[in-house]
Amino acid sequence: VQVVESGGGLVTPGGSLRLSCAASGFTFSDYYMSWIRQAPGKGLELVSYISSSGTTIYYADSVKGRFTISRDNAKNSLYLQMNSLRAEDTAVYYCARILYFPNWFDPWGQGTLVTVSS
Amino acid sequence: QSALTQPRSVSGSPGQSVTISCTGTSSDVGGYNYVSWYQQHPGKAPKLMIYDVSKRPSGVPDRFSGSKSGNTASLTISGLQAEDEADYYCYSYAGTYTLVFGGGTKVTVL
Numbered sequence: 001v002q003v004v005e006s007g008g009g010l011v012t013p014g015g016s017l018r019l020s021c022a023a024s025g026f027t028f029s030d031y032y033m034s035w036i037r038q039a040p041g042k043g044l045e046l047v048s049y050i051s052s053s054g055t056t057i058y059y060a061d062s063v064k065g066r067f068t069i070s071r072d073n074a075k076n077s078l079y080l081q082m083n084s085l086r087a088e089d090t091a092v093y094y095c096a097r098i099l100y101f102p103n104w105f106d107p108w109g110q111g112t113l114v115t116v117s118s
Numbered sequence: 119q120s121a122l123t124q125p126r127s128v129s130g131s132p133g134q135s136v137t138i139s140c141t142g143t144s145s146d147v148g149g150y151n152y153v154s155w156y157q158q159h160p161g162k163a164p165k166l167m168i169y170d171v172s173k174r175p176s177g178v179p180d181r182f183s184g185s186k187s188g189n190t191a192s193l194t195i196s197g198l199q200a201e202d203e204a205d206y207y208c209y210s211y212a213g214t215y216t217l218v219f220g221g222g223t224k225v226t227v228l
Contacts (some may be wrong), residue, residue: 104209
């Protein structure tokens with residue numbers, strides 16, 4: 001059972017980036033999935049989550065209107081489209097499965113670093 | 119939704135016990151038994167240590183235990199070991215599809 005993120009990198013303010021999360025070892029389509037970020041030296045912040053079918057979606061106020069979460073159950077993949085990026089979006093972004101929503105998060109990926117800077 | 123309140127740091131000597139508190143409200147910690155705890159070593163991903171307030175996943179040492187009283191959840195590490203030095207985060211469901219983490223606690227083994 002694992003999830004692996006990719007797609008992070010350096011982007012200028014106002015730019016866009018798309019993160020991906022590849023899941024394996026479990027029936028992806030049965031679970032809610034989430035994106036959680038951690039700014040340098042800071043704590044965990046839930047960015048967004050999506051239900052197993054994609055019909056229920058939540059965004060933190062800090063990213064609402066700029067980020068879009070989606071999933072492709074046929075490809076066992078989760079995505080986060082990030083537009084209008086700001087310096088304060090700089091963080092490690094983790095993908096995590098939510099078990100028995102909203103009970104707990106497991107597993108977590110190793111994270112992908114997004115740096116927004118000119 | 120504000121983050122749950124955790125002490126910035128706690129410390130203890132090897133073999134001692136330390137307890138980390140996670141204080142919320144009746145709308146989150148006090149209202150649901152959906153409390154979990156995560157351990158994070160520097161540069162690593164968080165790892166689930168406790169779920170459903172007090173349950174331990176397979177592979178987590180039994181020196182880690184969780185509890186809840188009113189609006190405060192707690193994680194206790196008994197028989198503290200060097201490898202327990204890490205950051206710890208609590209989590210709770212806060213109703214209406216809102217999920218909230220604590221601010222994190224750094225555990226130092228003296």
